[in-house]
Amino acid sequence: MKITHIKFIAVALLSGSLMVGCSRETVMPELERPTRPDTDEDLLKDSVYHYTYGFYLWQADLPNWFADVRGNTKRYNSADAVLETLKGYARDDAGNAYDRFSFLDRWGTVNAEIQQGLAGSFGFDVRYNSDTDLYVKKVDAGSPAYQKGLRRGWKILSINGNSDLSPASMERDNFTFLFGALDAGSISLLLRKPDGDEVSVTLERGTYQLQPILNQKRYDVAGKKVGYFAFDIFVSTLDDRGNPTYVKDQLDKLVAQFEADGIQELIVDLRYNGGGAVVTAEYLSNLLVPSAVGNGIMYTNKVNAGLDDFLLANNVRIDFSPVHFNKRNSLNLSRIYFLVTEGTASASELLINNLRPHIDVKLIGEHKTYGKPVGYFNWNILGVDLYAVSFQTFNAAGYGDYFSGMTVDKVVFDDLTRDFGDAQEDMVAEALHYASQGGFSSDGAGLQATARMGIAKQMSAPINQTLDRHGRKGMYNFGKKANQ
Template sequence: MFRLHFFRIFAMMLFFAASFLSSCSKTETPRVLPKPVRENTKEARLKELVYTNTYDMYLWQDQLPTSFPTEDYRRAEDVLEALTEYSRDPVTHVKLDRFSFLDRSGTVEREISEGRKGSFGFDVRYQNETDLYVKMVYPGSPAAEAGMERGFQVLAINGNSELANSLHEPNDYQFLFDALDAESIELRLKKPDNTELSVTLQRKEFQIQPVFFSDIYTVGNKNVGYFVLESFVSTKDDLGRDTELMNKLNEIFNLFQANQVEEVIVDLRYNGGGAVITAEDLSNFLAPTSVSENALMYSYGINETLRKEDEERDENDRFFSPVHFNKTNTLNPTKVYFLITEGTASASELLINNLKPYTDVKLIGEGVTYGKPVGFYAVSIMNNDLYAVSFKTINADGETDYYEGMPVDKDVTEDLRWNWGDVNDPLLREALHYAESGSFTSEMILRRSQTDAATDKAGLNRKLDLRGNKDMYYFSLK
């Protein structure tokens, strides 16, 4: 009020001064006063709704203030970011919420729930400090249609052949990210046979097909199934019907079952998560037949407000009831190997955690998984989707809060020169070695078989791997 009152007085003084000057000189143009700047009322309302809705569903509700000065922040995203500061661990003071966000475009639901994506359909990773490679290509994408595959070396992007990590890491890979997010991109590539390929790609929307590869390997006297899953696109549509992904998974596991597969390798090395229902369906596919129908798969941790609201619903309509196994196939894997990197996140980690109490689980790959034991559902406010962390998952042994990631049983650096399913791929080779021998390779043997092992890539690809969606969504709550 004081500032507004002062402004009015100041405006009147200017008016009288202008009148006085005009009376002295009739030829001068009268001064036009600027209009007072007012806050965008739509954004102000959105900021307030972000706070009130976050408070209602936030996992760390008991640490949030009961009122919050949303007017002190420019945008709704700034309000949400400020609220995440209250997720700090009371003992370590480490901020636990790295995940909450506001989706103004509806991208998340299109990608995860509906299985649609707009992009070039490929992503990159460094093989060493100088060599950039294509790490994955979506089937049916512009990149796939142009003939690109995992294992192609990137020689130039938009005419720029200076791609060494040392040039781009200090600037947070801005050149790479800008190029990958643009409407078009020009690439010069080298194939594994040393021939070159030049392509120009246009960004477009395509149907996500997250199963990149599947096969069955015979090692010793047993069959081992293998499949690559890039993301947890939903296995059910809005009407509860099986999606294309569910049909593909049924096909794969029926083939595993028909060939009496005894162990399964699940390649999640770039899988940033997605729909909770997909993690549940995969848990049922991969669980041993000894798991009873009533066995606990996982339970939820939620705040007091959500708990009371859930308890008031009919038992069959509760959203956060414990989830139990419902295995319908007869596949009985005695061991499940997960191939991971630090980009393996959220719903991928939920799948791993679900199975750990019931079967022999081995993690093979680079260091640790991403570390996201929490998830959320969308709250639509003013045509925007708010995703504030609202639940955590807890397995049958009570294991949760793996914010620092799940450590591997065997640390193996991947080699981007090998395409999916090639037995020379270090991660796949290590899993097949264990399946045949019952043990991992020694470090000495492993290093001799890896030409680039001398390059320490710990942290080299962290920002590239963490690019994109790393989340766990409960879409039925929207």
């Protein structure tokens, strides 16, 4: 049987929790969506098996259906169901599936968000600040929510008239109400601002350009100059023709300012960053690594034994050779503090892992990162993009097995009542404490607002993990092209 491979856009991607289909972070408005093809679902099911087997990292664990592919795939009602089954074969020693990540993108929205920096959503996300209170955790600049005045730190009192937003209530229907409201075309909110005023707003989903740098600061502590920036998503620094994007320009200006300010230590806030373009993770790694690294190894890749032959047979070239540092700027840091949650995934983790062998790295946040050292590239079949895990990354020290996440050096909970970069926000305050005192605050005398709030945040932590995992996350490399 002939497998139709319509086109290939080379994309290497590491991703956190992925929801098959569309999420509020990636869905473009109806008029912005590409035309959905009339797909031959039976052929798509066969093709998903064929290509997944060809470049799957855990190829050896997959069943061999080649004697009768159609006979096996016909048991499933969709290509998505075929892929979900294939994801269950490779398991760790505890019996847990390695692959929580592979997916089909039937709308082709990845390129718009990560390559072009375009999003179609309300432009805000939520989190619990205690075991009862739901807050706006982030608002994208220029988004519908931003234009209506919403900001981080506003308490949400009701959504679409429903004021029972307690974690217990949301859990009872497995977050169906909350996620349904956040993913809809419009939403009505009643909110309380920090000054106590209550505001009612109705939002319509809209298209806007993502601004990855949420805030930047400089602090002077104990004779040190400490920099800070909050980075929300790894939008590509290169467009599809290899030309610099607005994000590269923004990062260059940011680091040039840190150089001019004589920054010695840096706080990189990745608490909600679920990933993005691998080329941006590489670029940022080069900007932040000490000059002494020279052109040493940044990271290496592990792929299945037959991948090169498979790609060659399909007239596709993808370079999985080791990636080396290429340090060109003069910023020479002595320590980097990464602020993280379990929503910190993929490209964010790659950045951290790249730098760890070369500089003193401290992780501050909520227990651990998401845990995804594997990735994939895009394979377009009949107009549907297949992302099946195809490689694993390892840093210069050979470390890349953080499937359960990177454990933090100091547990500090997100303080939703303060803005990004506020010196009194708990995560930032802990980093500044280390910078001034040479160590973390002692247990029992930490920087959480009150003992009661600390306990409440621990109670809400599992709920926030669910909220942070909602939506598409990933790491994409648009720099590698198919042979024509």
